[in-house]
Amino acid sequence: MEPDTSVSSCGSSHKSDYEGNMECKLKELGAKIDEMTAKAGELSAKAGEAKDQAACKLKELNEKREAATKRFGEVRDASGEAWTEFRGGMDKAFDELKSAWDELRLGSEKAADKLSH
Numbered sequence: 668m669e670p671d672t673s674v675s676s677c678g679s680s681h682k683s684d685y686e687g688n689m690e691c692k693l694k695e696l697g698a699k700i701d702e703m704t705a706k707a708g709e710l711s712a713k714a715g716e717a718k719d720q721a722a723c724k725l726k727e728l729n730e731k732r733e734a735a736t737k738r739f740g741e742v743r744d745a746s747g748e749a750w751t752e753f754r755g756g757m758d759k760a761f762d763e764l765k766s767a768w769d770e771l772r773l774g775s776e777k778a779a780d781k782l783s784h
């Protein structure tokens with residue numbers, strides 16, 4: 668079972684709780700992205716088009732990860748009540764990263780099924 672990486676599970680309005688929760692989610696998802704990147708690098712020549720598509724999607728995913736990490740830095744650096752303004756942007760950046768991850772994961776599962784048959 669996949670760990671819950673939905674932003675909605677961080678219902679706390681306290682900055683330190685939010686930061687800890689988001690940092691954990693970013694690390695978990697980052698580890699999954701790194702693992703997928705390593706697996707994509709090991710695809711055989713018979714994977715051809717699937718390997719190219721995975722590389723393109725991984726590039727996009729890593730760009731979204733960089734954007735989310737940057738946004739998280741802004742949330743972390745924000746003082747007082749200003750952090751709540753950055754929270755919405757952070758939530759959006761994480762949602763986009765998570766959606767891109769889900770899309771890549773599902774696509775790679777379908778590609779693996781095709782290659783195994």
